[in-house]
Amino acid sequence: MTLEPKVYIVGAGPGDPDLITVKGLKILQAADVVLYTDSLVNEELIARHKPGAAVLKSAGMDLDEMVAVMIESVQQGKSVARVHTGDPAIYGAIMEQMSLLKKAGVAYEIVPGVSSVFASAAALQAELTIPELTQTLILTRAEGRTPVPELEKLTDLAKHHCTIALYLSATLTKKVMGELSDAGWSPDTPIAVVQRATWPDQKIVRTTLANLDIAVRENNIRSHAMILMGWALDPTLVDQDGHRSKLYDKEFTHRFRKGVTTHG
Structure with missing residues (x-):
């Protein structure tokens, strides 16, 4: 695969080196320069880079340093794989990188x-x-040192009583408990905390809203954790028949199948 001289912002997935997309892996294996978030991206994945590629860690760089490397490399006719953890669109801090790349006239994908x-x-x-x-x-x-917009306070969002996924919030569990309680959530609402999902040391903790803070502290979870909250997290749901999708209901007609109605 031959790459154009531009910056490719690649989502590396959550940790398992096999959970990168096929396209993302091809770019990693073909890029002249690999700049990756070494505090989060699996080294096993980065080891698949092209022989002779320049491989740089970004954890110790500030924004200007990172972008300078990317700009200089592309201006020299090189392709750059900027490898982020997970998906770049969610808490990826890519907007500020794209802004500077755009100002420099450097293409990115x-x-x-x-x-x-x-x-x-x-x-x-x-x-x-x-x-x-x-x-x-x-x-x-959850709102911590970085504020959230006034109309996006957790208490207000929680009033929808839907499934909520909390990023970057493992140290704010007491605050989370208070805000969900204020929104009327039941103390026995199921919650699951997954630390370092798909890594070999992945940890799963199932608890309830009332016990969230205790469960997180007892399991020494302070970072790299996803908190999922709501009744969709009830593990007994798979044993129940009351919430089945209409998609596969034999009496449900859709574009690809005519439903069959039974009469007693």
Whole structure:
């Protein structure tokens, strides 16, 4: 595969080196320069780079340093794989990189990846949208040192009583408990915390809203964790028949199948 001299912002997935997309892997294997988030991206994946490629770690760089490397490389006719964890579109801090690249006249392309929210759901064997229970998934984070917009406070979002996925919030569990309680969530609402989803040391903790903070502290979870909340996380749902999708209902007609109505 021959790459154009531009920046490819690639989502590397949640951790498992096999969970990068085929396109993302091809770019990694063909790029002249690989700049990756070494604090989060699996080294086994980065080891698949092209022989002779320049491989640089970005954890110790600031924004200007990172972008300078990308700009200089492309101006020299090289292709750059800027490898991010998960999917770049969610808490990826890519907008500021794209802004500077655009100002410098450097072309870039984004290649999506598997987000930790979906890797966590897979680890939990959970469906996050359950018919007649919850059909909405909110991706957000608790408010900490970085503020959230006034209209996106967790208490207000939680009033929808749908499934909520919290990024970057493992150290704010007491705050989360208070805000969800204020929104009327039941203390026995199921919650699952997945730390380092798909990595060999992946940790899964199932708990309830009332016990969230205790469960996180007892399991020493402070970072790299996804918190999934809501009744879709109830592990007993798979044993129940009351929330089945209409998609495969034998009496449900759609474009590809005519439903069969039975009469008693």
